[in-house]
Amino acid sequence: MAETTNSNEIQQNPVHDTPVLTTTDQSTIDSSVTHEPPRKKSKIPLPEKPRLLEERIGSILSCCICLDLSTLAMFQCVNGHLMCASCFNHLLADCKLKDEQTTCPNCRCEISKSNCTRNLAVEKTISELPIECDYCHKIFLRSEIKLHQAENCSDRLTVCNYALLGCPWTGSFHNLSTHLAGCEYPSKTGLELICTIQAYKKACDEEKKCLETVVDLLSLNQIGVSDLILKPLRTDDFVAKLYFETSRFTALQYQWQLRARINDNNPHPHTTVTRSLSYQLVLKSKVSQTIDLKFFILKGPHGDPSNVSIQPIIHHFEFSPNNTETEYLKLPISSHECNRILSSSSISFRLLMVQLDKP
């Protein structure tokens, strides 16, 4: 019985609507009075303060995971649900660690780097929405806020002009001139400043020394440069663990392999907020003598987000017939960069190995 009444209604409605649509505007409005939309409209004025258009648009365009309006790229699933780049990478990385198919938190459709697209219209619309300055609390466009907070805001946090000489003062930019008028650092004597300058020089020297060592190593005779792709693999354990491995490669006339793991093999890396990647260099050739080796990792020439920057950290290891594996060494990248690497299908690095001559 119920079914027949329903189908009657469905059939009746279009018949009813069609002539209405072809008549004047007034009658269209009249006919809509008997339908759903006006009832919904009457609910809107109920809240005391009607929300501003910007707020309503903002809540529509926010990331469905962190619920924030992001200044990053915005991705969408095939059904149009929006995710900011940071949450998107985090989600892909999490699911890779858990060995699960990544699904949209809203509609559960499959998501991957290849089936999700950026939504430029959303990104551009967000950049036109207002945002409050952290310092002066005035309202600016999102596209302008970075420049305002960095250079133009009179309340922005700033340091003393003589910070390099050791003045610890920090404060609002509009208070800087008052501070400078009374700052004692410009009138300090060389004797008073020498300690600060020495400490500063020491830090610079250390950085310089590291780069000089890299340059020195690059001028040595026996050097191997290998561009490596780390592929994700899983252990045979009951709860399969994710790790990465390169195929065997030849450098300095020996066979090698590189392995990497996440969060130092923490059994539940997906439950931690911070992520790290560490790697191990393994000698695969049989050797009878020792190989005195210095090596470091740089970002690879291939691979998608090549803006991951890796500071060279030089490691020293003596490979011998009984000692063919280095310990796991932390890769100096941020947790955020680690997620981005994890979310991509493979990891590309450049490994530099230098064999030291026997003294």
Ligand SMILES: [Zn+2]
């Ligand atoms: Zn997000």
Ligand SMILES: [Zn+2]
């Ligand atoms: Zn979705």
Ligand SMILES: [Zn+2]
């Ligand atoms: Zn401001």
Ligand SMILES: [Zn+2]
């Ligand atoms: Zn000062």
